[in-house]
Amino acid sequence: MTPEKSIFSKIIDREIPSEIVYEDEKCIVINDINPKARIHLLVIPKKPIATLFDLAPEDKDLMGHMMLLLPQLAQSQGLDGFKTQIHTGESGGQEVFHIHIHLLGN
Template sequence: MPPCLFCQIIAREIPADILSQDESLTAFRDIHPQAPTHILIVPNKHIVSTNDVQPEDQELIGSMFTLAAQLAHQEKIDQSGYRLVVNNGRGAGQSVFHLHFHLLGGRPMHWPPG
C-alpha cells in the first residue's frame, strides 16, 4: 500500500500550507479548494474513516471540532457561516483514506450539496 498522503504531511515529509499542528491534530489548506477558505483538519493518529473511530478517540474527535471553530474565527468566517464536511468512504467522495474534516467558508453554501 502506498504511504498515506496525510501522514506524510503530518510528518512534514511533503510540503503543505500548515496552519496549525500540535501533538494531536494538523490543519492545512486544501490544494484543490472548493471555497475561498478550504482547510483540512486531520488527526495525527492514522484513522481510515469515521467507521474506524474507537471509543478512546472521543477526545481527539472533539478536539477536531474545537480546532475547526478556532480556525473559522482566525479565517474570519465564524460570523458569516461555514461548513464542516466528513466524506466517509469512496462513494461519499473520500479520496484520502485518513479521517479528516473539510472546513469550507467564504462563499454562500447551498443545500443539498452536489
C-alpha cells in the first residue's frame, strides 16, 4: 500500500493549486495560506522527507540548497531581515509531515 501523498506533494505535482513564488529542480516555494507575517513563504523540497529526524546524509546538499535560497527569497520580497522556522514532529508543532521551512518577515 502506497502512503498517502502530503498536501505539499500534491502541490508539487500540480494536483492542488497554489501561489508559487519560486521553483527549481530541488524545491518549490509557495505563499502560506494562513500567513503569520506580511511575508510568509514555505520552502518545500520536492523530495518527500517527513521530518528532520528522517534526513539522511545524502540530503545535506538539498538542505544546504534551501538554506542558501532563503536570503535570496527574502531580498526578492523586499525584506532586509527575516526569521525562519522548521517544525519537527507533532510535539514540535509540525502539521504537514513533509519537511518545509517557514520564511517570515514584515
